[in-house]
Amino acid sequence: MRKNTRWMGSVLVLLSVFLLSRTLEKRISAQESKEPSSSKAAEFVGAETCLQCHANRESFKDNIHAKAWPRAKGIEFSKSCETCHGPGSLHASAAGDKNNPDFFAIRNPKKLSSKEIAKTCLECHKGGTRFHWEGSKHESQDVSCLSCHSMHEAKSPGGKLLLAKASVMETCFQCHNTKKAQFQRSSHMPLREGKMSCTDCHNPHGSVGPTLLKQASVNENCLSCHAEKKGPFLWEHAPVRENCLNCHQPHGSQHDRLLKAKRPRLCQQCHIEARHPVTASNPDNLHLAGRSCTECHSQIHGSNHPSGVRLQR
């Protein structure tokens, strides 16, 4: 009963928010329509006109956009500049004169907000990995498409991702510098060796999972490569089933196997049963030898053995 009331309450709240938004939107639209708009409207002039001044942009012919657009979006090269920058007749007519206000009647991404830039890019790039961009973590933290991508001066090889830096990792490390440090620790995934990249686990454009993970949960993400730990097992280790991050630090650790802390202390945080789990011990104790607890409880991710309740078989 209580559950149903909660759900009904939530639905009512959402419905009210939705109706309120519609009402507010009408008022905002009405207000905006009263605001004076520019008397002159620019028209499309074609890329040939743009290249007369911006000759260095001739190289855009080799850009992936110029190659794929004609067939994918029906945008020929002649229309390519103004697809993103808007119609350029006024800007062109100013002929480089910065005192002429028309000079600025062109969309300059450097002067746009992150949301305005995204709006431009999403005109074409709404699908694929960007499906969940709106409302995503990066979108709501003012990260702009141009924080990571560069249309004209991409540094990434291959010409596909058009990254502002030489690699995916370097691009991410612009803001996530501590992650760069974590990957330099002794226990790490092979990112610094170039065999993995941040986007193997994360989708920076938005996802339905936590921390922009590509999958719906941390475990689904880890198990997509570590399939042997999927189970289901006869005897499960509860924290493993729920979240790999209970014990592991995926971005790097000084402890074996990306563990968050050294064994046995990692295990002793939870295990306060009788006998050896509660002995503080010293290095001369067999329970601390090598991989410590997991020397005997080796099936720590779960066991399918009828005698494996203590994850030893």
Next chain:
Amino acid sequence: MVRTIPQGFDSKGKEEFMDLKKMKMLAWIVFLLASKSLASEPILSVDFWGQAVRGNTASSKFDEYIDVPHGFYLERLGLDKSGATCYFQLDGFKPGLKDQRISIETGMWGLHKLSLSYDQIPHNLSNTAQTFLRNDGNGTFTLPDNMQSSLQTSTNNAAGFLPWSPVVALRVDRKKAGVSYTYNPTGQWRTNLDYEAEKKEGNKAIGVTYGHGQIQEVPEPVDYQTHHLKFETEYVGKDLGWSAGYQFSSFENGIKALTLDNPFQLADVVYVSSGIPGSARLTLPPSNQTHQLSAALNAKTTARSRLNASLSLNFQSQNDPFLPFTSNQSILDRMSQLGLPGLPQQSLDGKVYTLNGVLRWNWKPKDRISVNVHANRYSVDNRTPSILFDQYVQYDTNFSSSTPTTGFNPTRSRRSLPLEYKKTGVGADFYYSFTKPVSMKLAYDWERVGREFRESESTQENIYTASLNVKPFQSLVLRPSYQYSFRTVKNYNAEHVAEEAYPLGEGTSLGQLEASRKYDQAGRKRHKVSVRGEWDPLDFMSAGLDYGLVKDDFEAEYGALDTKTHYYSVDVNVNPSERWGLYSDYTWEQMTIDTKSRYRETAAFDFADNDWIGRLQDTVHTFNMGANYAVVEDKLDADVEWGTSYAKGIQRSANPNPLVGSASQKASATATDLPNTYTRFNKIRTALRYRWLKNLVARLSYEYQRYTETDWSQDRLDVYQSLWNKSVFLGATQPGYHAHLVSLGLSYTF
């Protein structure tokens, strides 16, 4: 000519044989795909390298994930043929080596895309492992009978020959091949079909126990094969977009069980009150299958709002046959004599359904305002049957001197628990941009996790976040953020699970300490602070600063009490001219965990005076700096970089009160510090690049790497140790190394 594949641990020959076959197959595919495109003006680029390596590089840490070539090799091979409508691209990285990566992409621009890929990742786990165990195949490891007899006679005999065990490399090689096809019939439609096959082969260390006081390490054979199939289609219009997909994943383990001889016992002892096994057997990861259906919708709800909905249903199954209770025939015979039943069922019939639903509504009434409302449900519904084992056998062994806890006891039972949980979350955030780039965001999130077969019935968490994006000066942007959350717990019962899987009062032992709280379910107050600063004082200079603190206070008397992660990081980039570039960054991070536990021997010996407290603290310093300089523009450039990482770990523990009990009990209850651990990694690299011709570039580079570690649990992990003379280890460590690498490369573009 018949080519034989070497047997045993060293599968190098087999790998090379397989690689050769794959390379030939790949070459044919490349030839067929490229033949048409190659008819006119392809661009072929080749990077040919020679490398010399000196130093102490025996440690597996040196080439943990890569193949470090000695001598000449092909670093990169590229082929690009891009026309106005079609294209063909081949990119090969270290072709033929153990970390090779080859990808081919071809298609029609914006319409068809066909990709083929092959990737290998070696994982060298240790080069120091030693064992007399012989791999007889299919997970069976045996020892010579005379060795077992000798050690059974006297464990002291082990010192004479165990240190001379043959060396075996522990490594797992991952090979992945994939094919992907994408079809974009229109700007709005896209259909994608992916298939990937992955093989993991090799061996890794695993420990096996025959009972308290005896461990044997063995190289666990890895023979995994995984297949992924994925189909997706999507339509993205201006007002409406949707996608639907199906995924299938299958994991197959070629070796189901690990059986190994007990070095100190030749044959199973006939059961009387104890049965020491001559061998042990354990399961290896069972095969499993996963199906997933998913759908997503992105729709315009009003002129300025959009709804994003996503739903996926995942079905996972596992039904590998169970092994018998034990490989110890004397215990099985005894069970038979007593007329006890065998396994209640022959396999698990494991089934888990996972549902994930996310609703997100985004409203931008004005360019400066954005509102997000979201709700999500993640439900793991485990429909695996709970199996009651009336007659549970714990080990392959019994001990006459032990209590029933360590032996076969026909009166004891166990029940398996199909763990599941359901996570529900709702939240909203409000974003307001005062002016570019000054903005703020306020957010509230609520999450409930309901659990089955865990200590707590449910937890609820309220999360409040406030973040700013401010620009106090023209050249400075600051992004401070603060999050406060508190988690409450409903009906925590420390012994709830223990009653099922680890019966309370079993023998002389105790269950979980009632006042303990497991940190993933404990009540918690969390403070999370982060600040990111970006400073561009000059056109040629930029700097960044990060500060972060995550502090968790758990509502727990025992267990993890508090944890704290604290970091700061600075980075500076200077480009005084087009020709010069300098960069540097430093990061300091410290992770601290405070714990409390209690030495508890029996119900009659369970006193607060025997509590012990612990502090785990890892501190890591990481520093990088480098420079690049164009000595002669477009002709000769040079770069140099240095990176270092220094980590220190402390594990302190102490008894806050005077201990109680007998002298031996006090000795067991005494908590002392464990020795500190250290890892240190240094890398210096310098390179010169000279462009001889427009299409010919020469590179000369020198690199020095040094890694050292100090870890009490690894530093003396010898095969035989007099301290634990009934245990046999592999001695598998990753010691320090240092290496000088000099390489000369030529890149030529035809």
